Amino acid sequence: MNDKLEAKITEAFPSMFKNMYGSPQETCMAFGIECGDGWFDLIYKLCEAIQQELQNNGNPPFTVDQVKEKFGSLRFYYSGYNNEAISSFIKIAEDISAVTCEQCGKPGKPTTKGWIKIRCSECQ
Numbered sequence: 707m708n709d710k711l712e713a714k715i716t717e718a719f720p721s722m723f724k725n726m727y728g729s730p731q732e733t734c735m736a737f738g739i740e741c742g743d744g745w746f747d748l749i750y751k752l753c754e755a756i757q758q759e760l761q762n763n764g765n766p767p768f769t770v771d772q773v774k775e776k777f778g779s780l781r782f783y784y785s786g787y788n789n790e791a792i793s794s795f796i797k798i799a800e801d802i803s804a805v806t807c808e809q810c811g812k813p814g815k816p817t818t819k820g821w822i823k824i825r826c827s828e829c830q
Contacts, residue, residue: 707738707739707740707741707742707743707745707746708743709738711739711743711746712726712738712739714746714750715739715746715749715750715753718750718753718754719753719757719770721768721769722753722756722757722768722769722770722784723735723770724769725769725770725771726738733771734771734772734783735770735771735772735773739773739774740772740773740774740775741773741774741775741780741808742775742807742808742809743809743810743811744806744807744808744809744810744811744812744829745775745780745803745806745808745811746811747811748780748799748802748803748806748811749773749780749782749799751799752782752795752796752799753770755795756768756792756795759789759791759792759795760787763787763789766786766787767786767787768784768785768786768787768792769784769785769786770782770783770784771783771784771785775803775808775823777822778804778816778817778822778823778824779800779801779803779804779824780799780800780803781800782796782799782800784796803824804816804824805824806824807824807825807826807829808823808824808825809825809826809829810826810828810829812826812828812829813826814826814829817830
């Protein structure tokens with residue numbers, strides 16, 4: 707993800723992304739958000755839902771450990787507070803990513819050659 711979009715996420719959710727660009731020996735967030743810009747809105751909305759859930763439960767500790775693409779869909783790893791709602795939000799976001807172009811955010815399908823990536827017809 708480009709630096710400007712990553713900055714928007716870390717500014718909006720500083721406590722969740724406190725390890726962004728930390729030491730690679732200590733965090734997988736050292737390399738930032740490792741997916742295309744097309745998933746920005748999806749990740750931002752996911753973080754909004756998680757933040758609301760955390761606020762409803764007294765703001766327990768919650769840290770994003772890694773955000774990346776793997777096998778054509780979003781992977782969102784975290785530590786700290788966990789409940790059914792947060793797990794559900796993440797599962798929904800991961801499912802949506804599997805049909806959303808990682809480059810532009812339009813509806814997409816898995817590529818058929820090489821690495822599995824989700825692409826719309828225009829980005830293919």
